Amino acid sequence: MRFDLITLFPEFFHSPLQSGLIAKAIAKGLAEVHCTNPRDFTCDRHHKVDDEPYGGGAGMVLKPEPLAAALESLPVVTPRQVIYLSPQGEPMTQALFQDLATSVEQLVLVCGHYEGIDERVMTWIDREISLGDFVLTCGEIPALALLNGVLRLRPGTIGKEESHRCDSFSDGLLDYPHYTRPAEFRGLKVPEVLLSGNHGAIAAWRRQQQLERTRDRRPDLYQAWQAQQSDLDSH
Numbered sequence: 709m710r711f712d713l714i715t716l717f718p719e720f721f722h723s724p725l726q727s728g729l730i731a732k733a734i735a736k737g738l739a740e741v742h743c744t745n746p747r748d749f750t751c752d753r754h755h756k757v758d759d760e761p762y763g764g765g766a767g768m769v770l771k772p773e774p775l776a777a778a779l780e781s782l783p784v785v786t787p788r789q790v791i792y793l794s795p796q797g798e799p800m801t802q803a804l805f806q807d808l809a810t811s812v813e814q815l816v817l818v819c820g821h822y823e824g825i826d827e828r829v830m831t832w833i834d835r836e837i838s839l840g841d842f843v844l845t846c847g848e849i850p851a852l853a854l855l856n857g858v859l860r861l862r863p864g865t866i867g868k869e870e871s872h873r874c875d876s877f878s879d880g881l882l883d884y885p886h887y888t889r890p891a892e893f894r895g896l897k898v899p900e901v902l903l904s905g906n907h908g909a910i911a912a913w914r915r916q917q918q919l920e921r922t923r924d925r926r927p928d929l930y931q932a933w934q935a936q937q938s939d940l941d942s943h
């Protein structure tokens with residue numbers, strides 16, 4: 709899988725792509741990551757990538773020429789999607805990551821800055837995606853989150869030490885609590901059932917924990933899960 713990051717700050721990605729499972733996946737050749745800086749596609753002596761907004765107002769807007777030139781400079785690997793990261797996009801979910809991990813071989817991620825990009829650049833964009841309903845200083849953080857979440861789902865990225873099982877969102881519920889040695893820590897004990905060796909009881913306890921946590925913390929997810937269950941029960 710090829711990731712192309714359109715970014716004014718390629719150095720932002722150096723460290724996070726050099727550690728952990730993502731670095732291992734890249735080293736194993738499961739993915740290649742390329743950064744392209746729109747500033748390299750400017751023609752003026754100041755290498756201008758942004759300008760004042762038409763219609764006035766605060767802030768700056770990323771100019772269309774450098775972004776379009778950067779996008780057009782990329783090799784094309786199909787199937788591909790060109791994604792603009794912005795708060796106006798569809799929200800990132802595990803289902804969206806699953807979709808991208810299984811449907812494309814190239815992901816181009818355009819990282820926004822300032823007030824945003826000139827709307828005419830949307831001509832080159834397939835999909836707008838948001839990390840969440842908040843505003844950051846840069847689109848690189850959402851781009852990194854998306855790269856991480858999608859590459860994690862590609863075969864070979866996570867081994868037996870971590871399974872996609874914990875993608876509890878994939879079954880619509882939050883994850884259950886986890887414990888490891890020691891059995892007692894500062895007077896805090898591990899739930900007895902987890903020490904029982906009774907795999908049926910352990911599975912039932914974990915499922916119950918998922919349901920209770922989702923009900924208490926994310927009523928929106930819980931409601932959707934209940935609706936999904938009633939659909940399944942009625943078929």
Ligand SMILES: Nc1nonc1C(=O)NC1CCNCC1
Pocket residue numbers: 793794795820821822823824837838839840841842843844845846847850
């Ligand atoms: N939330 C977000 N999901 O994707 N991008 C997001 C974001 O906040 N981008 C910033 C918006 C203001 N300009 C700099 C980039």
